[in-house]
């Protein structure tokens with residue numbers, strides 16, 4: 224069956240384009256948030272859920288991983304987009320057997336993610352049999368039986384178990400344990416497409432793949448660089464933290480190809496003055512960099528620090544805690560300014576001004592997100608970012624450090640719990656000990672499993688028989704949509720454990736299963752000992768409890784830990800050494816086992832019940848201890864790489880609008896960028912449009928050109944996009960994810976981290992309407 228991707232959205236009217244806004248949030252953000260909540264869930268449910276969002280006895284926002292303040296919290300400790308995330312989950316609309324009886328899969332495939340998500344919450348387990356065009360209800364027992372039969376009929380290494388970052392610590396721990404007891408480390412997760420580059424670079428250089436700062440550090444910093452991140456949309460509560468930085472006299476510098484509203488000015492909707500008055504000018508400086516130019520920028524800053532500002536280096540720190548300084552300083556002694564200016568698109572004077580600020584700052588933090596992690600040379604870029612901080616001892620002291628701003632609310636916790644395709648032997652040993660596995664004749668697999676891209680490649684080779692997803696939207700989120708969908712259809716059984724309908728339910732294996740689960744805001748009460756809570760870890764290593772309180776929309780929903788435990792029992796049998804039923808009945812038992820495996824979680828059950836939870840140890844942050852091979856923080860020398868684009872071509876980044884959560888599309892208003900009612904748009908610098916002979920609002924096909932390692936060139940086509948003139952740097956374009964994923968080759972990945980290069984795709988634009996002038 225060949226179907227074309229949808230080109231229009233449900234209520235997609237004609238594209239409207241206004242001027243990009245110069246400020247974020249304000250009163251409009253509050254009204255949008257409330258309207259979305261009330262229209263999905265009604266007034267009472269909206270009020271009840273928002274009152275508990277991010278409060279000490281409430282639930283963790285299912286939006287981003289930005290931390291909550293440890294002390295007193297404000298009555299409204301959430302943002303517009305967090306409120307939208309809750310409305311999306313708390314909705315009273317449902318998708319049950321009647322829905323699937325009325326809508327064949329072939330019809331649903333023609334719908335957009337926006338339409339699918341808008342239909343409501345999944346309510347019952349459903350199965351799609353071979354040859355059928357309709358999902359039909361199936362009992363939970365039958366469903367588990369089906370998965371057990373499929374897994375027993377194949378070998379563990381031909382199964383893949385994906386995780387998205389909303390999964391709680393408790394569910395994630397059980398899930399990885401089950402998968403490893405089955406015999407594989409095929410545990411790809413959304414992190415592979417997200418901050419994997421940060422994890423790789425930080426582990427190599429400072430010995431731990433996590434950020435080293437707290438919220439208080441952000442407040443205390445005198446210089447915060449925000450690189451490759453759009454916090455006004457994706458981490459709005461970060462703007463409040465940056466407002467504190469500013470109020471204490473700190474400076475904020477934005478490094479981004481786009482003039483994102485949230486970086487320029489912020490009207491805090493949680494304060495009266497923010498609602499009524501002008502707000503805070505957040506960024507003191509905005510460096511409008513070319514896509515992929517950050518490695519060059521950081522090298523140039525490093526060069527200026529070791530030469531012109533050599534007297535400001537923290538020699539004591541360098542001598543006591545680092546290795547490799549001499550080689551680094553020698554490599555940075557000279558620099559080719561012409562190349563730096565070409566790579567960054569920035570005049571030398573602007574880079575010198577930044578270096579000067581870094582030289583005079585006493586407390587510097589660098590924050591970053593996908594703009595730095597999704598390029599071919601992301602890992603070297605991030606290693607070079609660590610270099611410039613090490614030069615001035617900016618790690619392990621108040622107000623200074625590295626701050627990779629995580630995406631999904633528990634993506635960091637999932638990794639801590641062992642969702643990783645390359646688990647360290649020490650972790651596997653601890654699991655075996657905790658559950659006395661060797662005594663029962665069970666040993667856990669040691670060979671590495673598939674990450675996301677490797678899983679896609681294995682599927683493409685026909686080497687995957689069972690695919691299970693603990694949340695997320697694998698088909699929507701992964702690159703190379705056409706190839707990926709074909710690969711997924713070659714799988715025998717696909718199992719989606721989900722809250723909402725998405726495209727991954729429609730692009731299925733020979734047999735497809737949908738297992739509906741509770742969300743973060745739902746009460747989890749169906750246990751012998753009464754209601755259970757879960758816990759999560761935020762972007763700054765704080766672990767805390769999350770308690771949903773809303774009545775679930777269906778009695779058939781099972782909690783994620785219960786689904787995993789029942790699956791494990793069905794597959795591994797009743798005489799397995801792990802007592803799955805006991806853990807599913809009482810999550811304290813799961814937490815006790817976690818504490819037994821991970822020393823940092825000692826006394827988990829007591830500490831997670833403290834107001835605000837507890838903060839995990841982070842050796843560089845706490846004591847300037849670096850668990851690298853050398854026991855020191857590593858300076859590294861990285862070759863200058865930047866992206867040269869052939870004539871007539873553009874470099875495309877794929878990014879989020881203000882009205883979506885990854886593949887979940889809340890609405891069609893990218894308010895801060897002034898783009899509404901359409902998502903198939905491509906933002907291009909007006910001078911490039913003129914040079915390419917394209918008119919504003921022209922309809923184009925976006926064609927990506929990819930040269931593989933062996934020199935073969937392949938093309939991918941995204942049909943029917945509308946061109947919008949936008950203040951992006953010359954040669955750099957932007958389009959929304961996931962619509963543009965069809966353009967990204969599976970093989971185009973970051974070196975070392977294997978993350979798809981979602982922020983750098985070479986494209987050309989082909990007009991769909993021949994110009995009279997050209998005829």
Ligand SMILES: Nc1nc2c(c(=O)[nH]1)N[C@H]1C(S)=C(S)[C@@H](COP(=O)(O)OP(=O)(O)OC[C@H]3O[C@@H](n4cnc5c(=O)[nH]c(N)nc54)[C@H](O)[C@@H]3O)O[C@H]1N2
Pocket residue numbers: 286287288304417450451452453454456457458478479480481483512513514515516517592593594595598629630631876877878879880881883884885982
């Ligand atoms: N409301 C909402 N919140 C979210 C999400 C969501 O979809 N919606 N997603 C969550 C997830 S999983 C994640 S990972 C985060 C994502 O948070 P972000 O990383 O902020 O998300 P993107 O939209 O991908 O934006 C990337 C930013 O980097 C810039 N950029 C792109 N390329 C470069 C480059 O080469 N150099 C520099 N310096 N900048 C560049 C872009 O212009 C853009 O501003 O947000 C999380 N929070």
Ligand SMILES: Nc1nc2c(c(=O)[nH]1)N[C@H]1C(S)=C(S)[C@@H](COP(=O)(O)OP(=O)(O)OC[C@H]3O[C@@H](n4cnc5c(=O)[nH]c(N)nc54)[C@H](O)[C@@H]3O)O[C@H]1N2
Pocket residue numbers: 285387388389390413414416417418593630631693694695696697699700701702720721722723724725740741742743783877878879884885886887960961963964967981
């Ligand atoms: N081109 C391009 N591609 C990208 C990116 C990009 O910037 N550009 N960003 C990448 C990044 S950073 C990420 S993190 C990935 C995201 O990839 P994913 O995490 O796989 O995608 P999401 O869209 O967040 O997943 C949404 C689905 O999760 C399910 N869900 C929501 N809440 C729950 C829950 O509590 N439990 C369960 N079981 N299911 C739930 C719902 O069914 C919903 O439809 O995409 C990546 N893909």
Ligand SMILES: [Mo]
Pocket residue numbers: 413416417418629630631
């Ligand atoms: Mo992410």
